[in-house]
Amino acid sequence: AQSVTQPDIHITVSEGASLELRCNYSYGATPYLFWYVQSPGQGLQLLLKYFSGDTLVQGIKGFEAEFKRSQSSFNLRKPSVHWSDAAEYFCAVAPFSGGYNKLIFGAGTRLAVHP
Amino acid sequence: GAGVSQSPSNKVTEKGKDVELRCDPISGHTALYWYRQRLGQGLEFLIYFQGNSAPDKSGLPSDRFSAERTGESVSTLTIQRTQQEDSAVYLCASSLVFSEAFFGQGTRLTVV
Numbered sequence: 001a002q003s004v005t006q007p008d009i010h011i012t013v014s015e016g017a018s019l020e021l022r023c024n025y026s027y028g029a030t031p032y033l034f035w036y037v038q039s040p041g042q043g044l045q046l047l048l049k050y051f052s053g054d055t056l057v058q059g060i061k062g063f064e065a066e067f068k069r070s071q072s073s074f075n076l077r078k079p080s081v082h083w084s085d086a087a088e089y090f091c092a093v094a095p096f097s098g099g100y101n102k103l104i105f106g107a108g109t110r111l112a113v114h115p
Numbered sequence: 116g117a118g119v120s121q122s123p124s125n126k127v128t129e130k131g132k133d134v135e136l137r138c139d140p141i142s143g144h145t146a147l148y149w150y151r152q153r154l155g156q157g158l159e160f161l162i163y164f165q166g167n168s169a170p171d172k173s174g175l176p177s178d179r180f181s182a183e184r185t186g187e188s189v190s191t192l193t194i195q196r197t198q199q200e201d202s203a204v205y206l207c208a209s210s211l212v213f214s215e216a217f218f219g220q221g222t223r224l225t226v227v
């Protein structure tokens with residue numbers, strides 16, 4: 001069965017510092033991969049997605065993620081964090097096989113940003 | 116509408132009562148998902164509808180939970196004989212095939 005692991009439950013960084021949030025998946029083939037962000041009291045917003053092609057994908061708000069097939073990873077990065085980036089980040093996968101695209105989420109990583 | 120709409124936004128119910136939560140997906144989206152998010156927790160998959168295929172109900176936690184979808188439109192999640200552990204935010208999302216999911220704002224359910 002497919003699964004998603006986000007090893008870091010909480011991460012704290014200083015404003016202006018770089019950020020990397022880890023995501024590993026378990027699936028027989030390469031699934032479609034997503035990062036969503038949930039700000040306090042808000043719904044989930046898509047940051048970026050990987051379907052195929054270039055393994056480095058750019059998203060909104062200055063985020064990027066790199067797909068590494070050999071490591072079954074899809075880590076999210078940002079070179080310089082802003083205080084407004086404090087939120088919960090969720091990695092998700094979907095097999096998209098034969099039109100079946102059940103979306104499974106990791107447990108999330110809560111990001112705190114120190115001024 | 117422009118986005119996924121869920122109603123009600125908040126629901127307080129007494130333990131043992133039945134509740135119905137509604138989701139209006141984005142027009143034309145063939146896939147619809149329900150998730151549960153307990154306070155401070157991640158998204159727990161409940162059920163997935165895809166077109167006319169049989170729904171994937173593998174995430175429903177008990178037989179008190181059920182969901183229906185009329186064609187490719189509205190979906191209703193029903194919780195019978197609610198318990199305090201059912202208190203959570205229930206999120207609905209919809210998508211096209213081979214595309215990302217768009218989420219509603221959720222229904223916050225409180226069982227007292």
